[in-house]
Amino acid sequence: MEVKKKPQEDAELFAAIRAGRHELLDELYVQHRAAFLIYAQRQLYATEDDAVDCFQDAVIAFYKNIVSGRLTELTCSIRTYLFAVGKRLVYRKNEKRHREVPSDPNAGVGLGNDPANELDLSLLNRFEDDHRKALMASALGKLGGTCQELLTLFYYHNYPIESIQDSLGLSSPGATRIKKMRCLDKLKKMLNPQ
């Protein structure tokens, strides 16, 4: 079995993740987690749970920007990048928390308050969004493990067909392409039954 070398430097780690070694996200997480949690709690007044949550999302955002091709070159340290994204997420969470502070329910009554305000609409949007997400999750649940893995490797992790063939032990790139088409058709039909 091939033992893959653990990248030490930022540039090496970035290149390895870009090349498809997404297991290295754990490495990244462990490397910068403690510093971020202290920073977010001390300087951004985040709760410990929020700091953890935002740091996880920052690591995921970093990865998604790499695989989607939006982040092609590392122009600052990985820590700076993660802290910048994490900081923005903490701000958003802090703002949301601030908005959720209960206020006097009678405040503003009779002052022209419109019940169809932005908050109400955003709640409605959220319910619709949740419903849509539930539909998506249920469709994927019925898709089958190999199909989901194949499509995820292709569309999410941006693996080339040849790497997917290797990863899933399929017979040839052509067979992998055919399977990908079939799986995609199946998923489309489940998401859009007509």
Added chain:
Amino acid sequence: MDKDKLQDRIDGYLSGKGSPEARREFEEEISRDEDLSRELDDTKLAVAALELAEDRALKSRLQDLEARLAHEGAPNTEVSGVSTPKPEAKVIGMNRRKGWLRLVAYAAALLLLLAAGWWAIAQPAGFDAQQLAMDSFTPYQNIVTGTVRGDNDSSAEAAAFAEYDAGNYVAAAEQLSALPASAKYDFYLGQSLLAQQKYAEAQAVFSSVMGDPDFPLAQEAAYYNALARLGTGAADEARNALVEISDTDGHPMQDEAKALLTKM
């Protein structure tokens, strides 16, 4: 057209591949062809479902890792001291005859307290100027084009800001420099240089826009100028600029300046 080839074209389009001309042609084709447009929408929906599931899987993997780290006793990162329950300390009675042990324990605890106090006080000073500048820096949100997500607009401005949004600051700086002279482009050029830790260059750019009375982000530019100064090591100049900002009521970066001053 062959269904596989059609899907390949859709996949290529969604992943941002192809020259701007080819993409434009494809978009025109989509606007004319209902079936193609439907296939594209269905693929987008399928990709969204996969993305949602994999985001959740990644999140769950990191949550498991977090739980393991917490269980294995990763360095304590709790600052406020409220949320994580700690195992109760086991209390062992000390033998009176071994009173000296108690004294040693008190002395050790006192030393520990002193060390912890010293460490807490010494923390801010532990940052060097560049580190502090970087730690305090968050690239300013793109409010020129909004976050660009590989949409159709292929103008030079959109391309530059797409790089900026993606965190490709080298490419963003290059492309912003090539745009017509404008304070708003310079402001984001300064951001891109600062992100690359090119402090002196960033400072020069911010200096040029912070004095522009017609530029709506001039005050923000003054703050980033102070950060860039800090990065160059000119801590006194940076401090003076930050004091001025923190003393200006209603300054949009007043809180940031105050927070930064407490660490200097």
